[in-house]
Amino acid sequence: MKMKRWLIITIALTLGCTAAFVGLNYWLDPYCIFRCRPDRLIPVATNERTTKYLFGFRYIPQNFDGILIGTSVSGNWNTARIQGYKVYNASLSGGNAAEGALILNNVLNHGKMRLAIFIVHPAMGDGHEPKSGSMNPQEYWGSLGSIPLLQDYASRILRSVGRHRDECDSYGVYDISPLLAAHAVVVPPQKEVGIFAGQVNKVAAAPDYVDDVAFAQYERLIADARRHGATVMGVIPPARLRPGEQTVRQAYTQRLLADFMPEDIVLDMNSPEFDSFRESPDTFWDGLHLTDSGADKVIDSINRRLAEESLR
Amino acid sequence: MLFNSFQFIFWFWPVVCIGFYLLCSANNRQGAKVWLLMLSLVFYGWTRLSNLLVLIPSILFNYFLSRKIVVHKDAKQRKLYLWLALAPNILYLCTFKYANAVFGTHWEFPLGLSFFTVTQVMYLVDCFEGLTPPNSLLDHSLFVSFFPYIAAGPLTRSRIIVRQFDSAGNRDRAADIARGLFVFAIGLVKKVIFADSFRRLADAGFLQPTNLSTLEAWIISVAFTLEIYFDFSGYSDMAIGIALSLGFEIPENFNSPFRAQSVIEFWQRWHMTLSNFITTYLYTPIVRSFKKVTLATASVATITAMLIAGIWHGAGWNFAIWGLLHGVALSVNHYWKKSKRRMPSLLAWAATFVFVNITLVFFRAPDVVSAVSIVKEMIPNPNLLSITAIRAKVRGVELEVMLLPLLIGTILAFWGKNSGELRRTFAPTTRSSLAVASLILVALLFMNSNIAQEFVYFAF
Numbered sequence: 001m002k003m004k005r006w007l008i009i010t011i012a013l014t015l016g017c018t019a020a021f022v023g024l025n026y027w028l029d030p031y032c033i034f035r036c037r038p039d040r041l042i043p044v045a046t047n048e049r050t051t052k053y054l055f056g057f058r059y060i061p062q063n064f065d066g067i068l069i070g071t072s073v074s075g076n077w078n079t080a081r082i083q084g085y086k087v088y089n090a091s092l093s094g095g096n097a098a099e100g101a102l103i104l105n106n107v108l109n110h111g112k113m114r115l116a117i118f119i120v121h122p123a124m125g126d127g128h129e130p131k132s133g134s135m136n137p138q139e140y141w142g143s144l145g146s147i148p149l150l151q152d153y154a155s156r157i158l159r160s161v162g163r164h165r166d167e168c169d170s171y172g173v174y175d176i177s178p179l180l181a182a183h184a185v186v187v188p189p190q191k192e193v194g195i196f197a198g199q200v201n202k203v204a205a206a207p208d209y210v211d212d213v214a215f216a217q218y219e220r221l222i223a224d225a226r227r228h229g230a231t232v233m234g235v236i237p238p239a240r241l242r243p244g245e246q247t248v249r250q251a252y253t254q255r256l257l258a259d260f261m262p263e264d265i266v267l268d269m270n271s272p273e274f275d276s277f278r279e280s281p282d283t284f285w286d287g288l289h290l291t292d293s294g295a296d297k298v299i300d301s302i303n304r305r306l307a308e309e310s311l312r
Numbered sequence: 313m314l315f316n317s318f319q320f321i322f323w324f325w326p327v328v329c330i331g332f333y334l335l336c337s338a339n340n341r342q343g344a345k346v347w348l349l350m351l352s353l354v355f356y357g358w359t360r361l362s363n364l365l366v367l368i369p370s371i372l373f374n375y376f377l378s379r380k381i382v383v384h385k386d387a388k389q390r391k392l393y394l395w396l397a398l399a400p401n402i403l404y405l406c407t408f409k410y411a412n413a414v415f416g417t418h419w420e421f422p423l424g425l426s427f428f429t430v431t432q433v434m435y436l437v438d439c440f441e442g443l444t445p446p447n448s449l450l451d452h453s454l455f456v457s458f459f460p461y462i463a464a465g466p467l468t469r470s471r472i473i474v475r476q477f478d479s480a481g482n483r484d485r486a487a488d489i490a491r492g493l494f495v496f497a498i499g500l501v502k503k504v505i506f507a508d509s510f511r512r513l514a515d516a517g518f519l520q521p522t523n524l525s526t527l528e529a530w531i532i533s534v535a536f537t538l539e540i541y542f543d544f545s546g547y548s549d550m551a552i553g554i555a556l557s558l559g560f561e562i563p564e565n566f567n568s569p570f571r572a573q574s575v576i577e578f579w580q581r582w583h584m585t586l587s588n589f590i591t592t593y594l595y596t597p598i599v600r601s602f603k604k605v606t607l608a609t610a611s612v613a614t615i616t617a618m619l620i621a622g623i624w625h626g627a628g629w630n631f632a633i634w635g636l637l638h639g640v641a642l643s644v645n646h647y648w649k650k651s652k653r654r655m656p657s658l659l660a661w662a663a664t665f666v667f668v669n670i671t672l673v674f675f676r677a678p679d680v681v682s683a684v685s686i687v688k689e690m691i692p693n694p695n696l697l698s699i700t701a702i703r704a705k706v707r708g709v710e711l712e713v714m715l716l717p718l719l720i721g722t723i724l725a726f727w728g729k730n731s732g733e734l735r736r737t738f739a740p741t742t743r744s745s746l747a748v749a750s751l752i753l754v755a756l757l758f759m760n761s762n763i764a765q766e767f768v769y770f771a772f
Contacts, residue, residue, distance in 0.1 A: 001740045001741060001742065001745075002486075002740065003484060003486040003487040003490045003740050004486035005740070006490050006740030006741075006744070006745055007486050007489055007490040007493070007740075009742075009745050010490070010493065010745045010748050010749055011493075013745060013746070013749040014748075014749045014752050014753065017749060017753055018753060018756060021753070138760075141760060142760050142761060144760070145756070145757055145760055146757060146760045146761040147713050147757060147758060147761040148761060150757070151713070
């Protein structure tokens with residue numbers, strides 16, 4: 001083959017294959033970014049951070065009118081059961097306010113939310129940087145061809161032959177059954193204590209310790225939702241705490257609650273009203289994360305509070 | 313602008329090639345040079361325009377001083393002008409390189425400063441020695457700022473590149489572009505697939521260098537050794553490929569360094585243009601300064617030259633220790649060679665690699681304490697085979713993506729053909745066309761995956 005011919009074929013092949021691959025991904029549009037049908041519901045197959053971030057461009061604004069920002073604590077709260085709203089559960093495993101903001105800002109920039117639910121939990125102030133680099137505007141173009149996209153396709157193919165479980169359903173709700181199966185025996189029922197002990201130590205070392213930047217991010221997050229006309233709701237998730245930890249937890253909770261206005265709705269699942277719920281052996285699977293039945297009871301409480309507010 | 317960016321591959325590079333060949337076709341050689349100079353300055357100032365304020369004065373200063381060196385016939389005056397030229401260059405480099413460490417300033421290090429300063433130091437000495445004629449201002453500006461090598465080499469001598477300014481583009485252009493594309497594709501894959509995968513693994517350990525098991529300490533140190541090899545040799549291949557696509561031949565920088573069976577051989581295969589610089593412009597003058605050349609004086613010269621090379625890389629003591637260790641090892645290697653004793657090939661290879669690997673821990677670690685901590689953990693200890701620290705940092709999904717590149721990369725680094733060998737055997741066949749197109753496609757996928765990183769040597 002002559003060099004000139006080789007060069008033309010190689011360049012044409014490279015450009016042609018690139019264009020075809022990009023075109024195919026545009027057509028398949030796995031994250032519902034470019035040509036999203038209104039009735040299309042998509043689960044999170046893998047890479048929850050990237051996927052939920054990308055869903056913020058169009059999927060969430062187009063299909064939902066409410067959003068839940070939280071961490072793994074709220075990951076399995078089945079928001080499809082919330083009445084009067086269609087709420088997407090944008091909780092992230094190990095997420096914080098910085099990552100919540102990346103999703104919420106995306107959603108608010110592309111649509112309108114009627115309801116925004118925020119969990120009121122110290123984990124939201126756990127650092128003020130996103131915990132991975134996989135939630136940034138470059139991912140938008142990555143949806144036309146990237147390694148995470150190929151992983152997503154692979155997960156979907158494996159799912160179709162029963163070899164993979166989606167990380168979350170089309171409402172963003174975690175499927176925790178594999179976790180329960182794996183952790184029922186090995187995880188001690190005091191994981192919350194472990195996380196919280198860190199905060200206690202920080203407070204002991206420096207009584208005025210507060211990650212001001214993280215708290216400011218949390219405050220801005222709530223203010224942004226309110227500014228865009230959403231009804232704001234704060235939910236203090238239930239936790240089984242040892243007696244000594246109550247005081248410190250309350251201090252953090254009060255600090256976070258200060259960001260809510262009187263017109264916002266606050267639901268405290270740690271109030272005495274829910275004592276029997278928290279003490280029930282069916283509520284938690286590790287002292288912090290709820291079982292599905294425990295999560296359903298939280299959703300029932302959310303529904304009750306929303307109904308009460310609508311009657312006012 | 314990075315070579316491994318979409319703007320470079322799909323916009324900058326094609327525009328440079330088209331403009332250059334159009335001007336060459338119109339027999340406008342001066343225009344072609346001005347075109348290359350303009351685009352080189354655009355390339356250099358792309359990330360930070362203020363970089364040009366560092367580059368342009370350096371070019372002008374060295375141009376005028378080189379003329380002074382050449383014009384004078386008197387040896388003493390020539391030497392005076394040489395030192396008047398060298399001293400500000402060294403001061404200029406040291407100011408940017410060490411001010412932050414010494415004075416606590418927060419200056420950003422200008423891209424490629426170490427490289428274009430060394431390039432001009434070589435030019436000044438060559439002018440002094442009468443090895444190269446003085447450049448015109450246009451030639452000198454283009455020689456220093458030529459975009460394929462300004463950021464991180466290969467270090468190129470004036471007499472090699474300037475003579476090509478009037479002949480590049482006259483050969484079979486399709487052949488030059490095809491070969492250039494082939495070499496570039498190899499470099500791109502080395503960088504975005506292999507180097508960036510090894511980087512993730514290496515960073516997992518180096519960012520928290522305590523409580524590593526022996527196995528983990530070895531994994532992360534080897535990961536960095538392979539990262540820097542793929543990163544820098546990938547960059548060099550891309551630079552060579554881009555230059556080749558414009559009809560320029562620039563020197564090779566790597567020749568399968570991990571096949572070396574001695575430290576001397578390693579430096580003949582690793583960062584070859586820097587090795588040449590150290591030998592010609594540091595070692596030789598130092599050794600000449602002794603009255604008598606013996607193995608002992610040669611060792612002193614070697615250790616001094618390598619120490620300077622270490623300090624050239626950065627302000628930390630870890631770089632000095634890295635250079636010193638290599639200087640000592642090279643001297644020991646020379647004594648060993650003189651003793652005519654032989655070591656079994658496999659043992660020689662293993663000893664060389666282990667030495668290079670351990671010294672690179674000093675090169676990568678943020679400080680000497682961290683480096684020593686990792687080296688200590690490389691010595692077998694009760695925590696022998698655990699990989700919990702790496703697992704905590706590298707998530708499952710990342711590991712899935714990285715695993716294949718890590719395996720293939722390891723095999724290629726030790727046993728694969730190097731890019732020079734591949735380039736020499738390149739033939740325009742359907743197979744090579746498919747291979748290049750596939751390599752570029754896979755590389756583009758990685759580039760678009762939010763894992764593209766800067767080149768390691770941009771920091772030096």
